[in-house]
Amino acid sequence: MSEIKSASAAKRPPRQPRTGLTSTGARKAGSKSDRSRAREFALQGLYQSLVGRNAVDDIDTFTRDLAGFNKADSVHFDALLQGCVAEGAQLDALIVPLLDRPLSEISPIEHAIMWIGAYELQHCMDVPWRVVLNECIELAKEFGGTDGHKYVNAVLNGLAPSLRATEIAADRSPTKKPRA
Template sequence: MTEDNKPDRPARQSRTGPTATGARKASAKSARSRAREFALQALYQYIVGGNDAQAIDVFTRDLAGFHKADSVHYDALLHGCVKEAAELDALILPLLDRKMQEISPIEHGIMWIGAYEFRHCADVPWRVVLNECIELAKEFGGTDGHKYVNAVLNGLAPQLRTAEVEADKASGKAR
């Protein structure tokens, strides 16, 4: 107990802003960010367990908080990544410094999400896709997984979003 008879505990953290790891807190997340999180969880089940995408979909929709996610974006990510898994891997593989089997299933799923969004979600700027994937890796991946995801997707963006990346370079916005 402290001098004023209050228990010794840390100050209450706000519900918005970053967590201790740098990831955004749940209340600060958009419906699309939540959709990416649920899609990542579903893709993890697909990659690790080899479960049927439809069964994973039914299970995931029943999870707490799913109602706050953009279900249309979630559908596109889950079913699109499963359908195009071989194509997405073919895009990612040349940018890896190790075998795909050595990549964490979390980072693998995040890279699928990034590659899929680069290819099919032109309404989402490439830098937003990149940032969202880095945030997913910070929250769910290994200690430095976000750095690996960043490097791979930064290498993929110029291939899949050529005009957009070039425009950012020309304006001095590219990393």
């Protein structure tokens, strides 16, 4: 009996770690924070809103029943989903001047990710601006098109100075003290 187990174990590939990066460069599920998971679920909900024109209450109910939602920050999810849908026109007004093509030509995934980034830059002051950009880039790597993360990065990097000017100025100013 032990020979059978040994033979079948030898044929299996080695177990892959649950943390780290996938082959596309995105973080694996075991490496994600509660807020990162909330952003993923919000992205799925915003996609349903943008593409399917589903009601936000229906999206909310559906999303909360998905596997893994219990590991997400539900308060942050609520803020992102409800806030982005409610302020979609204002978020688009912030994003459109930074686009090199009409908004209708932007993938709904990248559109939703840019909504999340713009919303967080505007309303979630507890999240540093660099974290907002990084999280949105990670979402675009995992769910967007091949180079969608580069486009999302460019747009949100262009938007951040107008929404977080003080934070960015403080972040970019030289803070090193000369040694005596």
